[in-house]
Amino acid sequence: VDTISVTADSRGPAFWRIARGDSEVLILPTVGLMPEDLEWNRRGLERAITGAKQVMLPPQPDINLVDMGWFYLRHGDLIRQPRGQTLESSLPEPLRARFHAARLLSERDADRYAADVPAIAAIKLSGDFSRARDLTRREPRRSVERLARAARVKIANVGSFAVMPTVRELLRLPHARQRVCLEQVVADTQRLARDAEAAANAWAEGRILDAQAHYSETR
Secondary structure, eight states, X not given: OOXXXXXXXXXXXXXXXXXXXXXXXXXXXXXXXXXXXXOOOOHHHHHHHTTOSEEEEOOEEEOOHHHHXXXXXXXXXXXXXXXXXOHHHHSOXXXXXXXXXXXXXXXXXXXXXXXXXXXXXXXXHHHHHHHHTTEESOTTHHHHHHHHHHTTOEEEESOEEESHHHHHHHHTSOHHXXXXXXXXXXXXXXXXXXXXXXXXXXXXXXXXXXXXXXXXOOO
C-alpha cells in the first residue's frame, strides 16, 4: 500500500468580501505595524488579485522636501527647545517618566531628543521605536503591489495627503498642547511593545478575534 502525505496550506489573512450584482470587492484589513520578518501565506492574496480589474491602495503622504527645507530655514526656532532647556526637563510628571520608559523601549538616550520640542520628539520617537523593534508598515502593501504587477492588474491609490501643512500648524501650537501628541505616541509605543507581534501573528493566520484582542487604533 502506497503512503501519500498531504500537507495543507497554512492559513492566510482573512478578507472582507462585498458583492453587489456581478461586482465583487475584496478588502484586506491590516493591523498597522508588523515585524519585518513576519512569515505569512500570500496564496490567498495572490488568488484575490489574479483576474481583478483594479487594486486600490490606501492614501499616500505627499512629502515636499523643498517645503520642509524652507520651513526649517525660516522657522528653525519652532523645532528647538529654548536655550538652556531640554525636552525631558520641560515635561511634567507623569509624562516625563512615561517618555523615559518609551525612550528605553526605542533604545535611544536622552541626547537624541534633548533639543526637540514635544511634536518633533513625538515624530522621532515613533520612527525610533519602529526601527528598534524591526516593525514596518510596508507590509502587506509591498506584497500587494508586487503581486498586482506580476498579474498585470492596474494599481491606484485612493488619494494622497500633504504632510507639511499639518506639521506647520502643529509646530505653531504652544508646547503644552504639543505634549498631547507626545503623550499619544508614548501610549502607542507602550501598546505596540506589548501587542504588535501578537496582533501581526493573528492577522497572518486569519485569527480575527485574536487580532482584535491585540489591536487598537493608533492614537
